[in-house]
Amino acid sequence: MYFYIVMRNDSLPDPDVGRMLSQLASLVECNTCFPPGDNYPAMVNLLRHLCEPLHACFDIIEVPEELWSAPGAAGVRLNLLATPSSDELGIPEVLIYFHVDTATVGDGWTRDPFLLSREGNLLFGRGTADMKGTIVAVLDALLRLRQAGSSLQYKPVLAFCTDEEGGRYPGIRYLAENHKLPETLLNLNGSAANRIWAGCFGSMTLELHCTGRSAHSGTPESGINAVEAALPALLALTTLKSIVEQRQSAMPASPTTQTPLTARLNITAVAAGDTGSALPGECRIIINRRYCPEECESDVRNEIEDVISRALCPTPLLSWSLSDIGHLPPVSDPDGRATDRWTAARAAATGTSVESFQRYGSTTSSDFGWVQRAGIQHLLLGGLSRPDRNVHGPDEHTSIDDLIALSRSVEYFLSAGFTASVPVTQAAQHDAGSTSL
Secondary structure, eight states, X not given: OOOOEEEOOTTSXXXXXXXXXXXXXXXXXXXXXXXXXXXXXXXXXXXHHHTGGGTOEEEEEEEOHHHHOXXXXXXXXXXXXXXXXXXXXXXXXXXXEEEOOBOOOOSOOSSOTTSOEEETTEEESTTIIIIIHHHHHHHHHHHHHHHHTOOBSSEEEEEEEOOTTTOSSOHHHHHHHHSOOOSEEXXXXXXXXXXXXXXXXXXXXXEEEEEOBOEETTSGGGSBOHHHHHHHHHHXXXXXXXXXXXXXXXXXXXXXXXXXXXXXXXXXXXXXOOOSSEEOSEEEEEEEEEEOTTSOHHHHHHHHHHHHHHHHTTSOOSEEEEEEEEEEOOEEOOOOTTHHHHHHHHHHHHTOOGGGOEEEEESSOOTHHHHHHTTOOOEEEEXXXXXXXXXXXXXXXXXXXXXXXXXXXXXXXXXXXXXXXOOHHHHHHSOTTEEEO
């Protein structure tokens, strides 16, 4: 049996819902959709303001443009490290990670995506679940711990990073490759469910650019229709899709599905032409490939390029090219010495048992694949996402209950008064001022 002890601190206030909602409203209002990702400076200024009560030290780290530049991306890439001031010495650091960009708005919203709206327990707006809501939950926990003068088990370092939503060079990759980071990293871009992270698939995004020759649609013989000439590639990729999606991973799947995790191949965008009176001279096709940790990255790309090459060989296209526009490597075996403590903290915060948490992976991807490639293996996962939260879709939302639970989880994890695991006899003998759950 797994036990945890919560040391009650009467001076520690409860999570401040009003403060969290006010801060979340300001974060949602700051449009950081990627693409284009052109509003990071405004977000950095806002985050510095929100962190002022923590008396934090700040470090703004810019990613060189040649690393992140890609079609559709604009602006500058500013990553913010915030380290709250502390008198405690000799305790290990933990990096708490957020990405500040959001998915684009898309279609189908019934509310203003950049105005936080509340319906009972639910909070709507772009980024509420993925992942601006996690920022206000963590700030709430840190401020409450500070106000109570609580001793800490870990010294938090907050990392607010760019370009997670499919970017060519996400900010956390640049930090991991160019800066010394703590050995333990808490990634809050995950689920609010009782889950222990087993890792995730890799994601490779490619752009196929086909060049024909524009011409009047009344005299098509004088041109080369790039869309029609690209059709064999689309058909070949569709055939490859059926092959790819038979490949299974040994990574455990969610217990709610009970089906093995399999590779994925999707055509996610096609763009060409803008009028009915002219043949399109160019066509852009975006391909996303989710690959298993067991697959070789170079084999994945070579397979796609080979299929396209054979399909387009006999076409009249003047030229075609295949470019890498986004890549997130897989994450595997992220467990470490703080995994049990984080699981116990989440269980205590939600009033559930540690045994209810199950380890599983997913076919979604994470920029923390780059963190592991940089040599940091131990990664924790939590967050506000749930299957019904419309992350990346219209009317994205989270709940007040989940904000409170995440704030409590971070509070327990960081507090030195929280004991993640103790013998049964010690738990039974613990004083009445503590609670054994």
